[in-house]
Amino acid sequence: MSKHLTKRAEDYSKWYNELIVKADLAENSAVRGCMVIKPYGFAIWENMQKELDRMFKETGHQNAYFPLFVPKSLFEAEEKNAEGFAKECAVVTHYRLQNDPEREGKLRVDPEAKLEEELVVRPTSEAIIWNTYKGWIQSHRDLPLLINQWANVVRWEMRTRLFLRTAEFLWQEGHTAHATKAEAIAEAKQMQEVYATFAEEFMAMPVVKGAKSESERFAGADDTLTIEALMQDGKALQAGTSHFLGQNFAKAFDVKYTSKEGKQEYVWATSWGVSTRLIGGLIMTHSDDAGLVLPPKLAPIQVVIVPIYKGEEQLDAISEKVDVIVKELRAKGISVKFDDRDTFRPGAKFAEYELKGVPVRIAMGARDLENGTVEVARRDTFEKQTVSREEVVDVVANLLEEIQENLYTRALNYRNDHITEVNTFDEFKDVIENKGGFVSAHWDGTIETEDTIKELTKATIRCIPNDAKEEEGVCVFTGKPSIKRVLFAKAY
Amino acid sequence: MSKHLTKRAEDYSKWYNELIVKADLAENSAVRGCMVIKPYGFAIWENMQKELDRMFKETGHQNAYFPLFVPKSLFEAEEKNAEGFAKECAVVTHYRLQNDPEREGKLRVDPEAKLEEELVVRPTSEAIIWNTYKGWIQSHRDLPLLINQWANVVRWEMRTRLFLRTAEFLWQEGHTAHATKAEAIAEAKQMQEVYATFAEEFMAMPVVKGAKSESERFAGADDTLTIEALMQDGKALQAGTSHFLGQNFAKAFDVKYTSKEGKQEYVWATSWGVSTRLIGGLIMTHSDDAGLVLPPKLAPIQVVIVPIYKGEEQLDAISEKVDVIVKELRAKGISVKFDDRDTFRPGAKFAEYELKGVPVRIAMGARDLENGTVEVARRDTFEKQTVSREEVVDVVANLLEEIQENLYTRALNYRNDHITEVNTFDEFKDVIENKGGFVSAHWDGTIETEDTIKELTKATIRCIPNDAKEEEGVCVFTGKPSIKRVLFAKAY
The missing domain is CATH 3.40.50.800 (Anticodon-binding domain)
Structure with a gap:
């Protein structure tokens, strides 16, 4: 069986797809863009869930479950916030099938069973959850509210790839509410740390912790923190995000609390998530031409x-x-x-x-x-x-233990060898095109420059690293002043 | 807070609804018929899941995940089988919202984004799973295939009640394929035993194990095994079912295997499930006028x-x-x-x-x-x-330990006191109307009699108990000969 696996050097993308099917991880289904996660692949997800769930609970979170459907009107309430994917989504318009009177043995939608209001299959749950939180939060004593949900979500993606981008995927989404801005920011940072620790200690996948530039942020967020991993083919993978949502959702859904001083205040929010996409990252961090390589801490069979x-x-x-x-x-x-x-x-x-x-x-x-x-x-x-x-x-x-460590070290060495500092746009293009990996470069901080670089090279700003040191420099593209290097890469 | 809880004797149904909300288990959501499971309620479900999942794995099953959506054509393939709920379901017809050109700030379904084929939100997954199994099963070496899925499902119920009957609910569904009829029957029985053990040892909820009459069977099943519990108000609750599906799905989806002798044979199937409905059963088995009473083995806080x-x-x-x-x-x-x-x-x-x-x-x-x-x-x-x-x-x-045992004994005594043998239809009606609980009666085995009794008394055949002893008797309604007593009750 393994001799039929395409070599990575021949066609990385083909190798990836073949490996997933041959190693019994997942396969495409009869539903466009949706995958079947096979028992061996699902066992990896269960191991991931177990560790993440433990870490969430250790940091004070509880699980809950919110409806699959979001009424269209709730989407409208947060439309400005969620414009990123509010639009490409599965819409339920009817609640009954009936025998088709014109084709024996066939079913059709019952035209009389049209919903008064369309229901959207959740692409993420901020709208339904914040609409619920309105009833749960009255006083400062109700805060912080620290909730996580394990769920399936649907985004109508046009180009899908097993684990990396599927119409339906499994994830967890944390949604927290806080009395103060500082607390909410601390929560968002804490969850970025939790994700980084999970990625490095369990997945043996080194990540760069950083913040997204404005144009790469979640639409409803004031700040999006990210962990970015590097795949073997030199492309980056956004592996998890943690959003500081400011008071945007509190205002959209009118969620206020009475402070200790008796004042009515909007609450502060975060949301954070990782998904079955992590399995794609795991595969592309460690595996080789003979097949899958799994870190012992997540391997279904050790x-x-x-x-x-x-x-x-x-x-x-x-x-x-x-x-x-x-x-x-x-x-x-x-x-x-x-x-x-x-x-x-x-x-x-x-x-x-x-x-x-x-x-x-x-x-x-x-x-x-x-x-x-x-x-x-x-x-x-x-x-x-x-x-x-x-x-x-x-x-x-x-x-x-040795294998777990070795996988991490190997991936870390590869990753570190693929962070290249550049100071001219020619170097920038050369590294992106020929070497791959992260390019560390000065940027003038404007969306225009970011967009132009993306157009010319397909590279995007993956993050402004948390540990980026301040240094005087000039934007690699415009020559305007800059005080920090950011990381660019082509990405999944 | 507790003083506001309605007494059970006053209005059992109101008590139930109030208790769920006041004890922070769940609440109704903005989506008709869908509930929010709050952290305390979800923690009970997590404890249930943990034990059930362990029991499934100990009996050789693995978890997997199949798509949320079922293309309408797959429903048609099993339409005869699934007619029970194939019709009342959520139907996705479009894949995009857009800004409504006529109402600023509002969204509408994009009429150009109509799906070629409608997608049904799974009410159960036989269709999508058996369509997948076709690709997984070729040889006797691929059997048995023992798979379970933890998932959300949607059935467009008109009258909903928290936990007992909601449009969306959480459940597990096992779907197995076997080489022989005997093996599949043994599997269905085994899972009925697993459910009974879970109900009695963890939920402290005694159950009657039995088989459904033909008219109460799952539409695609040759035999439906059930565990039936008795609630405090004298109504029965179907707490879990395990179906022997014969070769019905194998034939509908053309799933054959090559036997050791080289012959092509249809496989034999089972499916089995329990859901968040169990939490409703837990509440109505033990709780009292002061609130919830939880068995220690499932209590989030002991x-x-x-x-x-x-x-x-x-x-x-x-x-x-x-x-x-x-x-x-x-x-x-x-x-x-x-x-x-x-x-x-x-x-x-x-x-x-x-x-x-x-x-x-x-x-x-x-x-x-x-x-x-x-x-x-x-x-x-x-x-x-x-x-x-x-x-x-x-x-x-x-x-x-003592509390766990006491709850079981108390519920068992109540249940045993509420199995009443009757030999005339007057007694039958009297018990159903005034005492409640299970009525053990002879039945002539016909659907007509079953339907008439249901019409007259609202009582249905809950099951033909596994341990029903053979005895000569006459049907309580028609006087025709019968060799076994069956259990009737009003039910949730």
């Missing part, structure tokens, strides 16, 4: 054990030893699969688990049985070692 | 600690002792909240946690501080005891 045997008797002898190892690994909280299927040869199994990115493979054959050993192979470097059965559990536990 | 103090100094002294108890309880995996808010008096807090059904309340006041004691109160019986601080953790741990 260790696979493959027996190499002739005849049932040998299999039984191997299984007996393997069972002990399986038990010991599981006792350490390591997820392990013993693949004793007799319908596939060891070679085919090796290829399958390479394709699926299982971090560690253990093989046990007749010679191992004699010598009291096993063969341990790591997916990230393909290195193999022979290990005694007594040591294997410790070796594997260490190896999983 | 123990609340309320300090009774005058002045900061006393609060500090109490807090110091409480912190130790909190730590010890948490070390035992018990969820505990220390409510030291100074904006509410102890009495108000007591009422709030009674209303919210927190199983155990600990109070510590000045005298307790002197005596080294606390007051422990249980929510189910309102009993209080004074306990030394050294013993409190063990006492509470035992108490939680």
